[in-house]
Amino acid sequence: MRALRSLVLPAVLMSLAGCGRMLPDFPPPPGTSWPAAPSRTEAPLIGGLVDSPLDGGTRSAVIRESAELSQCVAQLTAARVTFRPVPDKGDPRACGLSAGGVLGPDFGTIARMTPGDVEMTCRTALAVSVWRRQSLEPAAREILGSDVVQIDHFGAYACRNVNNGGVSNRISAHAQAMALDVSGVRLRDGRRITLTNDWYGDTEEARFLRRIRDDACRIFGTVLSPDYNAVHRDHLHLEATDTRFCR
Numbered sequence: 001m002r003a004l005r006s007l008v009l010p011a012v013l014m015s016l017a018g019c020g021r022m023l024p025d026f027p028p029p030p031g032t033s034w035p036a037a038p039s040r041t042e043a044p045l046i047g048g049l050v051d052s053p054l055d056g057g058t059r060s061a062v063i064r065e066s067a068e069l070s071q072c073v074a075q076l077t078a079a080r081v082t083f084r085p086v087p088d089k090g091d092p093r094a095c096g097l098s099a100g101g102v103l104g105p106d107f108g109t110i111a112r113m114t115p116g117d118v119e120m121t122c123r124t125a126l127a128v129s130v131w132r133r134q135s136l137e138p139a140a141r142e143i144l145g146s147d148v149v150q151i152d153h154f155g156a157y158a159c160r161n162v163n164n165g166g167v168s169n170r171i172s173a174h175a176q177a178m179a180l181d182v183s184g185v186r187l188r189d190g191r192r193i194t195l196t197n198d199w200y201g202d203t204e205e206a207r208f209l210r211r212i213r214d215d216a217c218r219i220f221g222t223v224l225s226p227d228y229n230a231v232h233r234d235h236l237h238l239e240a241t242d243t244r245f246c247r
Contacts, residue, residue, distance in 0.1 A: 050079035050108070050129045054218050062130060062219060063242065066123035069099045073122060080107040081129045083122065095159035095175045097121065109133055111148040111185075120156040120177040124240040127219050128180055131238070135215035140187065143208045150186035152194075154235055173222070179239040196234040199226045212236070217246035 066072040076083040082104030090096020103118045103125040140148045157177040162170050173179040184194035198205035216223045224237035228247040
C-alpha cells in the first residue's frame with residue numbers, strides 16, 4: 001500500500017499543477033513541496049497606444065507602432081478603430097499610397113469623421129486615432145462642456161505640391177496620404193467650432209482649438225495652423241511624418 005501511495009501522490013500532484021487555486025491549502029507531506037503553479041506571462045495590450053494618455057514618448061510610439069503595416073493595423077483593431085488596408089499604389093516618392101488603407105468609424109468614441117472612410121497611411125490613421133481620443137474629445141468636454149460628435153475635414157490624399165501647387169515645387173505630404181486637414185468640429189449641443197471663425201481671441205472656442213493644436217504637436221511630425229500662414233487659415237494640417245515642426 002505504501003508503494004502504491006508513492007506512485008499515486010506524484011500523479012495527483014502533477015494533474016493539479018496547472019490548476020492554480022485548485023491546489024490544496026493544507027501543507028504538503030513532510031520532506032515534500034507542492035508543485036509550483038505554471039507561470040503566466042500576460043500578452044501586452046496590442047491596442048494600448050490609442051488609449052494611453054499623451055506624454056513625451058507618444059510621437060515616438062506612433063512611429064514605432066506603425067513601422068510595420070500589420071503591427072499598425074493590430075493597434076487600431078484592438079482599439080476598435082475600423083481600418084481597411086488597401087494595396088500600395090502609385091509612386092511613393094511622388095503621388096501614391098504605401099502601407100495605407102481606409103480609416104472608418106472609431107467604435108471606441110462617439111465622434112465621427114465627415115466625410116467618412118478616409119484613405120490615408122496607417123501611421124496617419126494611428127496618429128489621428130490617438131489625437132481624437134486623448135486630445136480632441138476630452139478637451140471639448142473640459143473646455144466647451146459638450147461632446148464632439150463630428151470632426152469636419154478637407155481630406156487626406158491629394159496629388160499636389162505644398163501650398164496647393166503654389167510657389168513651391170516640393171511634393172506635399174498629402175500626395176502620399178500622410179496628412180489630414182481638419183477644419184473644425186460639431187458638438188452634441190449643436191455648436192459648430194471652426195478654425196475660420198473661432199481661432200483668434202480668448203474665447204472658449206479659441207482655447208479649445210489651440211489646445212488640440214498643441215496636443216497634436218506631441219503626436220504628429222508636422223502641425224500647421226492659422227498661426228503659420230494664410231494658407232492654413234481654415235484648417236489644422238496634421239502630418240504623420242518623421243519631421244518636427246509645429247506652428
